[in-house]
Amino acid sequence: MDTSLPHVVVVGAGFGGLRTVHCLRNAAVRITLVDRRNYHLFQPLLYQVATAGLGPTDIAQPVRAILRGQRNLEFRLAEMTGVDFAAKTLKTSTGDIPYDRLVLAVGGETNFFGNASLDRNAFGLKDLDDAVRIRNHVLYMFERAVHENDPEARRALLTFVVAGGGPTGVECAGAFSELIRLVLIKDYFGLNIKDVRVILLEGSNSLLPMFPEKLREAAAGTLWKKFVEVRFGALVADYDGHTVTLKSGERIPAETMVWAAGVRAVGVVDRLGLPQDRQGRVKVTATLQVADHPEVYVIGDVASAEMGNGQAYPMVAQVALQQGRLAAANMVRSLRGGGPAEFRYRDPGTLATIGRNAAVARLGRLQFRGWFAWAMWLAVHIVFLIGFRNRLLVLINWAWDYFFYDRPIRLIMHDGNCPWERCLRVSPGCATPPVK
């Protein structure tokens, strides 16, 4: 590669980072793409891995495979640890990388709002580890329940709490309910389905805030029909791994809680010394640059760009994709001596699925629900998934689930070197020495 060309360093191979890199494919720059994973993850389908509908490999695609044709690019597997803005150097786990232009697209993580016991005992749902851990854990609860004679303990094993009524929470609760009622119940014929509860806790008084009211109500109604108990005004105070405590004082015995009630920018940006919003996102100009460092662009979940009404753009894939394109364009302009353009979001609408034949969709002013919205959801997700093979395999898995009421990936995969209970819960458990 021509080392005299300006060096653009892009951190993060999510929707935003990949789009930036792609838009720079014909630019007179050399690019280094940095990610701590060697794959791009299709996050919108993560909940399907957690609920045994898809395998982890179906929704991940190697970065090098995606970008194989792009000759002005190098990929570097490394974790960002900081930035020296004065020296224009990115700090990583495998050494420093000097840059002329930097694009931070490092994404979001689960926000436990500093509650350590929540962090330890509830499951986040932001990466493949999370999803596989949830799958393992849920299936393991059924294996325990089928041999549990104490009815109280059995009900706690079979109570699955999802906190947060946004798209992730709604999709996850709907998918749990279908996994259990359509599939697992056939595997565990000794269990009484009435012992099973799926509870969706939402702090406000409606689900899916980004949807029009009619669709929000439709979503709640559909969840009820799928036997998900939807609780509004339910704020979680604590979770010790066995009992969910609400702010009201109510206690729900449950061995499983998925925390989908908060996201924030990944922790590493806290160390950058840049102004952040309440979710830890870096405040950027309307041109997606950092005010004091115009050579640094921030996009996607990690960027706090104001929509004009005082609020920041939502943390969704479409915003990241469009910001990635603009960051690339602005960089090319600045290298040619031109001024940057401002970000204007073209909202293509929004979609959420609640289960088979059920979804809600808003496209501009049009609203859809039921089967048609669900078919639209399927089509959009297949089209945006990267890689023809992944599309094919996901389609086959979905068709399989749909026609046979099956979830084929119900495998409990724990690392053989950890004792059972430890590998299912969150991280620190794996510090236990292997039993032989």
Next chain:
Amino acid sequence: MDTSLPHVVVVGAGFGGLRTVHCLRNAAVRITLVDRRNYHLFQPLLYQVATAGLGPTDIAQPVRAILRGQRNLEFRLAEMTGVDFAAKTLKTSTGDIPYDRLVLAVGGETNFFGNASLDRNAFGLKDLDDAVRIRNHVLYMFERAVHENDPEARRALLTFVVAGGGPTGVECAGAFSELIRLVLIKDYFGLNIKDVRVILLEGSNSLLPMFPEKLREAAAGTLWKKFVEVRFGALVADYDGHTVTLKSGERIPAETMVWAAGVRAVGVVDRLGLPQDRQGRVKVTATLQVADHPEVYVIGDVASAEMGNGQAYPMVAQVALQQGRLAAANMVRSLRGGGPAEFRYRDPGTLATIGRNAAVARLGRLQFRGWFAWAMWLAVHIVFLIGFRNRLLVLINWAWDYFFYDRPIRLIMHDGNCPWERCLRVSPGCATPPVK
């Protein structure tokens, strides 16, 4: 279930255990199947998971899904810890299980022959964890090599040693070579393919001892054509994670070694106080029973049944399947007051693949090699794989690899809570606390 029926406890849901259970589906017994995994693993294709050709979920099938129709059966997810023969009780991680008849089909594990440094630094290839760890590690070596400036260090990163010239070693070495030369080299275009070495170490003077001489030579020749360095008479003395030391004193710098040079019965059988052979397998009568405990049957990799020539049957799936059927039949006979039959192995032949269009096959006196043997290998493995969906997905993956020279699963999946280097090597590393 009718608790007055005799209770048959089968430990292990591998080929042998599943066959036993299946053959007892109409017998007047109640069965408890115990396994520490909730899935049946199709071990013959494990090396394809290690070499990024298949995903882990493609070759595993939930036990409950396989046995859903069988009403005289309960499945129990638990790890066997011992047997109290006097009290006729199986000891497990989740409590005791009394039995009237016991079938031990707990399988094999990698045999490091007590060499602790080998155990720690080399990869075994006996379960899904092993396979995913190898895949992660190999891909990570390429990520490191592409940014390594020291040529010596780079060569060590790109040297892949496989120890053991049996089917696993041969298949693994062939698959590594194809993964690298046909796929990875396109991802890492900065690397010189001449720096890459795949070395197959075999202690004796031929590969694949169970094959006739002509096929053994054909296999070695095919490996050479695929740029695998085959070394005969090469006995491994030690491996410290960086350098393989041979008994001859020769040292091979290599950051990766897969140990396919030994299998033994799983460690738990050492605690049973039963006579064992050199591989830890339990010595059984010709009727597959334990001499002093005729109510205990031992089958598959964990059984040492004499072939008549003083040797035990090989640790292969076909032996386990046929022994499973006989154990079931003998149990039914004994419950009816009849005498047991002796095990007679009907050898259906043997197959090993070396890569695309290349395999060796022996069927009775017939010998095949090249494309035809390879097609036969494909057909046999698809037929024996359990689950229509798995068959379909494996076929699609194979077709994809074959026509596009691709290995789509080249994903490095490490648990986000462990530092990189730790999670790729074998187990004890994960004891390191998470870095945030």
